[in-house]
Amino acid sequence: MALRLGDIAPDFTAETTEGTIHFHEWLGNSWGMIFSHPADFTPVCTTELGRTASLKDEFEKRGVKVVAVSVDPLDSHHEWIKDINETQNTTVNFPLIADHDRKVAELYDMIHPNASEKATVRSVFIIGPDKKIKLTLTYPASTGRNFFEILRVIDSLQLTANYQVATPADWQEGEDVIVVPAVSTEDAVKKFPKGVNIVKPYLRTTPQPNK
Numbered sequence: 001m002a003l004r005l006g007d008i009a010p011d012f013t014a015e016t017t018e019g020t021i022h023f024h025e026w027l028g029n030s031w032g033m034i035f036s037h038p039a040d041f042t043p044v045c046t047t048e049l050g051r052t053a054s055l056k057d058e059f060e061k062r063g064v065k066v067v068a069v070s071v072d073p074l075d076s077h078h079e080w081i082k083d084i085n086e087t088q089n090t091t092v093n094f095p096l097i098a099d100h101d102r103k104v105a106e107l108y109d110m111i112h113p114n115a116s117e118k119a120t121v122r123s124v125f126i127i128g129p130d131k132k133i134k135l136t137l138t139y140p141a142s143t144g145r146n147f148f149e150i151l152r153v154i155d156s157l158q159l160t161a162n163y164q165v166a167t168p169a170d171w172q173e174g175e176d177v178i179v180v181p182a183v184s185t186e187d188a189v190k191k192f193p194k195g196v197n198i199v200k201p202y203l204r205t206t207p208q209p210n211k
């Protein structure tokens with residue numbers, strides 16, 4: 001069955017370009033992102049892994065450990081990384097899992113047979129420090145992901161894990177947020193001393209509380 005939000009991210013042991021990892025142990029108390037790509041030496045994937053590498057500081061700032069998956073073997077990954085570094089002007093600085101037996105792909109339901117019998121689709125799982133799945137995304141092979149959007153969602157997930165707020169459409173870090181419906185307006189005024197704007201009784205906004 002497909003993994004759902006709130007499920008524990010399956011644990012596994014796998015060979016990667018940075019050695020063997022035991023996934024849960026490797027995550028420790030960090031947030032994590034595990035994401036799959038269809039195959040090595042393909043153009044869209046090359047740009048995606050290059051972009052992820054160039055955003056290293058952004059992932060680190062948010063305390064997120066990143067690991068990529070494909071069903072290609074380790075020697076192929078190592079050769080491909082040379083091309084990624086050369087063409088995307090970066091240094092791949094996160095592990096790529098060599099999932100030749102599809103163990104991880106199957107655990108995370110990353111192979112969608114109606115899209116491809118063999119290759120993984122572009123799946124993204126964001127995992128919280130409690131090892132629970134906080135976000136899933138699935139893109140087809142033909143569409144490269146927007147990694148700025150992934151960082152934006154991580155900002156929202158990390159904010160809403162700590163405050164009783166939700167983030168509106170297209171929200172960006174630093175913008176006003178929404179007080180969750182479970183908080184009464186009376187309590188909201190106490191909880192959010194920067195002020196509560198009551199647009200409708202069910203739509204109340206407040207400046208981002210941790211800014």
Ligand code: BEZ
Binds near residue numbers: 046141
């Ligand atoms: C790519 O990464 O470029 C790609 C992979 C599979 C199908 C289409 C594009």
